[in-house]
Amino acid sequence: MTRPPLTTRFEDPAVSALMAGMGQLSETDHEAMRHLKVVHRFIGRQRSLIHEGDPIRQVRIICKGWAIRSRRLDQTRRQILDVALPGDIVGLHLDGKSTSICDVEALTPCEVGEIDADALERVAHQNRGVASSLHQNLTCQLARANDQVLRLGRMTAYERVCSFLMDIYDRQRLEGALRGHVDFPITQAIVADLLGLSVVHVNRQVMRLRREGLVSLQRRQLVIHDEQRMTSIASGRAHMVAAE
């Protein structure tokens, strides 16, 4: 269910999250960002944030929880484009007429900050740091999309799973996760739709990774036992290595 929205103006967690991913912002930049109005929404698990074809007038920032962006080919075939973690922006995937080109759905209960796109654009136009940060965010999403293309196009199922697990792991480490284990609120069915595989085959790859002692994956938590080996497999470098 959706709790009533909430509005804040100062040191908003959404704004902080947004700016965290940004490079060097001047004090003026910060000041300008603080004056943006942010509407907070709370979205239940598996609820839709955005539908393909929706007109988009706000930029949305995930403050808490995880979400996925996806597209459908038909009833049975869905492709998940990427996973959005706290601090990530959703709603930049638009066509020329500001219409969303993908669905966005909450993987876990989410708190989302909404900022009016025009207002943000005005701020960006007057504050160079903000503009270049947004630009950098887009560039980063492009880089992610390229990673995904490489995975789907040329990696084996085993490599794809490794690569994806390391991606989720690394992103959480960057955000300051110091423990050996990170959150993983993702079912194997989701992984399958992300990696262009069947659920059954994903399960086989996960089983193999466990058997080889590389990862633990239970109760929504992921532990990487051998970072180096995982990274090497994920980058396609581990080929004729004795894999048993």
Next chain:
Amino acid sequence: MTRPPLTTRFEDPAVSALMAGMGQLSETDHEAMRHLKVVHRFIGRQRSLIHEGDPIRQVRIICKGWAIRSRRLDQTRRQILDVALPGDIVGLHLDGKSTSICDVEALTPCEVGEIDADALERVAHQNRGVASSLHQNLTCQLARANDQVLRLGRMTAYERVCSFLMDIYDRQRLEGALRGHVDFPITQAIVADLLGLSVVHVNRQVMRLRREGLVSLQRRQLVIHDEQRMTSIASGRAHMVAAE
């Protein structure tokens, strides 16, 4: 080989191409763009424009010819991310430190316009239209990347080939190709690396499309005989249709 670069300032084809993809630019926007210095380079077929890891200080616009952006997993596995046609920008795929995350290579002899990235950023900052056009260009590249992910993740080989041919076809029609046939300077090996398939299998799909009378593909030219059917296959809608 690389001919000596050439510098122009007014009504540069690169600038025109760049602005063509942009929405509504004011006269001031145009004026500002015209004062940008553009260095033109001529690149031979199969020559590299950018290597992964190169520091990028210029935005590059393809004025003539076709190029591809690609990444390698290892010696034997390459994934082509997309094809750049005249008017397309390359060199926006960067990591945080302005380093290229992919290779760019000329598919045919190319003329490329180079604009200093800082200078362009200054112009963009002062001219809202330019800024939003660049933003829109990035958004468009994101949308393309998503299309590619959908293709690789969930389409069959047959659908991928259809989808790709229609993409190349539609893009040239948009640019004003009125004839029934469009350029197609792309070998099947390139299509294979684009679609995550083997050359042999690409060939089988092309043969099938020919047998079914949907396309002609010869002497570097592509003809689509049944646009509607092709579009329907490319979007995954043609499933249980009697396809032979």
Next chain:
DNA sequence: CGCGAAGTTGACAAGCCTCAACCCCTGTGG
């Protein structure tokens, strides 16, 4: 004419999918 690149075809192998059965865990309601 001859060479190399690109395209074509068949046979066979491998990777991945589908189906189907089963297990485990958790929450829910009687």
Next chain:
DNA sequence: CCACAGGGGTTGAGGCTTGTCAACTTCGCG
């Protein structure tokens, strides 16, 4: 407290899609 249902995970068997290898043809070009 137990029964039950449902979601998620696991496993095996068999089939289809795609890859690999290898041979051959065609095309483009000097």
